[in-house]
Amino acid sequence: MYLKLxxxxxxxxxxxxxxxxxxxxxxxxxMCVSNCVSVFGNRYGFETAALPVFxxxxxxxxxxxxxxxMLKQRAKExxxxxxxxxxxxxxxxxxxxxxxxxxxxxxxxGTLLGTGLYLAIFSRLFQDVGMGLLPMIKxxxxxxxxxxxxxxxSAFCIRQKIYKLQITVLMQExxxxxxxxxxxxxxxxxxxxxxxxxxxxxxxxIIFLPEDIAFFIPNFIMIPAICCIFAFYKWIYVYFxxxxxxxxxxxxxGNRLYRIADMTxxxxxxxxxxxxxxxxxxxxAMTFVFGILLLNESIEIFPxxxxxxxxxxxxxSLCIIFMTxxxxxxxxxxxIELKQQAINYRILHYMGKSHAQIMSLIKSQVxxxxxxxxxxxxxxxxxxxxxxxxxxxxxxPVSLHNLTIKAFGGFIVCFSILYVCYFxxxxxxxxxxxxTTL
Amino acid sequence: MDQIKIGNFIAxxxxxxxxxxxxLAEKLGITDKAISKWETGKSMPDLSLFxxxxxxxxxxxxELLLGEFIADxxxxxxxxxxxFEVITSWLGKDQWExxxxxxxxxIVLKLKDIKKxxxxxxxxxxxVNNISFEVPKGSFVGIMGASGCGKSxxxxxxxxxxxxxxxxxxxxxxxxTEVPEEELAAFRREHLGFIFxxxxxxxxxxxxxxxxxxLTIKQAPKEGVKQAIYNLAEKLEISExxxxxxxxxSGGQRQRCACARAIAVNxxxxxxxxxxxxxxxxxxxxLLETLVMFRRDYQATILMVxxxxxxxxxxxxxxxxxxxxxxxxxxxxxxxxxxxxxxxxDITARLTGGGSYxx
Numbered sequence: 001m002y003l004k005l006x007x008x009x010x011x012x013x014x015x016x017x018x019x020x021x022x023x024x025x026x027x028x029x030x031m032c033v034s035n036c037v038s039v040f041g042n043r044y045g046f047e048t049a050a051l052p053v054f055x056x057x058x059x060x061x062x063x064x065x066x067x068x069x070m071l072k073q074r075a076k077e078x079x080x081x082x083x084x085x086x087x088x089x090x091x092x093x094x095x096x097x098x099x100x101x102x103x104x105x106x107x108x109x110g111t112l113l114g115t116g117l118y119l120a121i122f123s124r125l126f127q128d129v130g131m132g133l134l135p136m137i138k139x140x141x142x143x144x145x146x147x148x149x150x151x152x153x154s155a156f157c158i159r160q161k162i163y164k165l166q167i168t169v170l171m172q173e174x175x176x177x178x179x180x181x182x183x184x185x186x187x188x189x190x191x192x193x194x195x196x197x198x199x200x201x202x203x204x205x206i207i208f209l210p211e212d213i214a215f216f217i218p219n220f221i222m223i224p225a226i227c228c229i230f231a232f233y234k235w236i237y238v239y240f241x242x243x244x245x246x247x248x249x250x251x252x253x254g255n256r257l258y259r260i261a262d263m264t265x266x267x268x269x270x271x272x273x274x275x276x277x278x279x280x281x282x283x284x285a286m287t288f289v290f291g292i293l294l295l296n297e298s299i300e301i302f303p304x305x306x307x308x309x310x311x312x313x314x315x316x317s318l319c320i321i322f323m324t325x326x327x328x329x330x331x332x333x334x335x336i337e338l339k340q341q342a343i344n345y346r347i348l349h350y351m352g353k354s355h356a357q358i359m360s361l362i363k364s365q366v367x368x369x370x371x372x373x374x375x376x377x378x379x380x381x382x383x384x385x386x387x388x389x390x391x392x393x394x395x396x397p398v399s400l401h402n403l404t405i406k407a408f409g410g411f412i413v414c415f416s417i418l419y420v421c422y423f424x425x426x427x428x429x430x431x432x433x434x435x436t437t438l
Numbered sequence: 439m440d441q442i443k444i445g446n447f448i449a450x451x452x453x454x455x456x457x458x459x460x461x462l463a464e465k466l467g468i469t470d471k472a473i474s475k476w477e478t479g480k481s482m483p484d485l486s487l488f489x490x491x492x493x494x495x496x497x498x499x500x501e502l503l504l505g506e507f508i509a510d511x512x513x514x515x516x517x518x519x520x521x522f523e524v525i526t527s528w529l530g531k532d533q534w535e536x537x538x539x540x541x542x543x544x545i546v547l548k549l550k551d552i553k554k555x556x557x558x559x560x561x562x563x564x565x566v567n568n569i570s571f572e573v574p575k576g577s578f579v580g581i582m583g584a585s586g587c588g589k590s591x592x593x594x595x596x597x598x599x600x601x602x603x604x605x606x607x608x609x610x611x612x613x614x615t616e617v618p619e620e621e622l623a624a625f626r627r628e629h630l631g632f633i634f635x636x637x638x639x640x641x642x643x644x645x646x647x648x649x650x651x652x653l654t655i656k657q658a659p660k661e662g663v664k665q666a667i668y669n670l671a672e673k674l675e676i677s678e679x680x681x682x683x684x685x686x687x688s689g690g691q692r693q694r695c696a697c698a699r700a701i702a703v704n705x706x707x708x709x710x711x712x713x714x715x716x717x718x719x720x721x722x723x724x725l726l727e728t729l730v731m732f733r734r735d736y737q738a739t740i741l742m743v744x745x746x747x748x749x750x751x752x753x754x755x756x757x758x759x760x761x762x763x764x765x766x767x768x769x770x771x772x773x774x775x776x777x778x779x780x781x782x783x784d785i786t787a788r789l790t791g792g793g794s795y796x797x
Contacts, residue, residue, distance in 0.1 A: 175683075177642060249660040250660075251650070252654045252660040257643070257651055261642045347639075350597075350599070351655050352627020357623070
């Protein structure tokens with residue numbers, strides 16, 4: 001009975017689950033490919049085990065975000081089940097069944113996509129260096145294990161959420177915003193400054209300290225970097241929330257009030273998501289720069305040129321994949337939010353906003369949505385790139401000096417092109433949707 | 439109704455029936471404190487307790503509401519008095535106010551021969567047929583009629599959301615049927631305020647911000663926004679909920695926020711589409727009194743669509759619509775509200791052949 005209901009619900013909520021399925025499928029495919037890279041890299045002495053772990057972390061955060069979103073979308077339906085006498089354990093059972101069913105579909109689709117990607121791009125290259133289909137089989141198994149781990153963690157979080165839910169809360173859940181928090185601005189500001197300062201110190205340490213001491217620093221440099229990124233987004237959201245709480249005059253110009261309210265409606269989740277996307281951006285920048293260095297034949301890191309070229313190619317592919325995750329998920333999120341906010345745009349239209357003004361508001365919303373998550377990553381790159389360039393220049397011949405800076409520049413150009421493409425796609429979809437809605 | 443008189447009467451009848459406050463409370467399934475509050479005139483019994491209370495005290499409902507025994511020879515006269523008092527407390531006690539400029543008013547809204555036809559492939563439906571009327575500045579006009587009579591279509595045309603098939607609609611002397619599509623939003627921003635049945639507040643904004651948004655869209659000076667909102671909130675008794683989100687407050691408070699949003703921008707006309715439709719009777723009454731206050735204190739011009747006779751009784755003028763046409767017009771002269779309400783019921787009964795319009 002519950003299986004039937006769960007299957008029917010999953011079918012009916014197909015559109016709502018679009019974000020979920022797309023995210024999970026893309027991530028599973030990437031996890032599958034990155035596992036291949038990990039197996040291949042290990043064979044040549046490269047420590048790549050962190051890559052799938054990194055992806056699984058992104059996956060857990062995203063899946064949790066989407067689950068919260070789905071719970072919001074279907075809160076009234078769940079409240080009705082509870083009102084009709086369904087026990088919470090049964091409701092949980094039903095939701096988890098749906099969750100599992102969709103998870104299996106995503107695992108299948110993701111693995112298929114990942115394997116296809118591997119066969120299309122990497123398999124011939126790997127065969128050339130004697131790896132064959134082995135990494136693919138290993139990676140599929142590893143993907144399955146990691147996927148199950150991510151699903152179990154998410155299932156546990158859902159369980160906690162559902163057991164806490166009250167019917168009255170569920171009735172209002174879809175409209176509910178996260179409370180405005182303006183009281184911890186100083187805390188997050190101080191944390192941002194301290195972690196930023198430590199990060200800068202560590203970067204200087206890598207460059208200026210003796211090699212035997214500096215060797216250990218890269219192992220833990222990501223800790224202050226992640227702290228810095230998270231504290232930055234927390235601070236930004238708390239800052240704008242406090243502006244709203246103080247009813248500052250600054251809010252009453254142009255579309256500022258609406259935009260800031262839209263930004264701060266889910267402060268807690270948004271900070272976590274933006275930090276996550278920022279790390280994604282940061283990681284893709286690093287893989288791109290490393291890939292460019294590897295592709296340069298004058299630099300010798302791997303035992304053979306072929307393998308080095310292949311690794312360079314893989315690094316750049318990973319960068320593109322990470323950027324695709326970044327843009328695809330944010331774009332999907334924006335399109336779904338557009339659908340949810342249709343009523344708001346209609347109200348604004350009644351209140352005197354013209355069609356063109358609403359489109360201008362949406363344009364700025366899309367621009368910000370795609371840009372805000374990379375802000376801190378961009379600041380860190382601008383600070384870190386000259387230092388890394390300085391360090392790498394020391395080991396490169398003079399003719400290759402500033403190659404790192406050039407690589408960072410190349411990354412920014414690629415990112416900008418993708419940014420414009422995704423911006424146009426989302427904007428045009430929004431334009432079409434608004435035309436039919438207003 | 440004199441609550442103290444009723445309270446004294448309840449106390450006297452309780453003692454005459456040899457009942458203590460506790461015993462009476464026990465029999466009615468309520469607390470002693472509630473009985474004590476009735477007897478001191480601080481509150482009235484709940485509606486559901488009227489009948490059992492009368493049975494226990496050995497009195498009729500008329501006697502309870504009058505606070506004294508009614509002799510048989512006075513029964514008709516006293517019953518009428520009770521009924522009149524009940525209706526008065528239900529409708530409110532306001533009397534007709536003669537406004538100084540009522541002899542030569544400025545016309546804010548003028549409709550002439552408005553017609554709306556919906557054409558589909560095979561059929562053509564006449565939703566609004568040759569409607570003409572004028573709304574003077576500072577008046578509260580109601581459009582009353584059953585569902586499907588065309589009143590919302592008419593309101594949508596005035597709101598510039600829908601186009602009339604023929605005829606002219608003038609707001610502040612400007613024919614909106616001539617205003618180009620791209621200028622309509624600016625026209626709405628400058629001249630119109632809206633109050634909807636479903637409130638239509640933005641859930642991502644607090645009550646304060648919802649009102650501020652309207653002022654921001656109208657590009658009101660930033661410095662004056664906060665004070666303007668606080669002043670309005672105080673008048674509308676929503677100061678305490680200004681920092682809450684719409685879903686955290688009651689329906690009545692939400693609708694009063696929508697009213698504040700509409701009046702804050704000082705529009706030429708406020709268009710209210712069944713504003714009491716989603717409210718309980720107490721909140722509905724509070725809202726209608728708010729609209730009357732807008733007309734009185736802000737010289738606001740209000741056009742309200744309603745199907746409810748009680749809501750319509752707050753208007754100065756009522757246009758009765760049926761089958762897309764105005765079938766009758768009722769102006770409130772200097773009669774009291776009860777008489778006006780009775781006239782509304784008369785006309786609706788005449789138009790519908792006895793159908794009820796009181797919700």
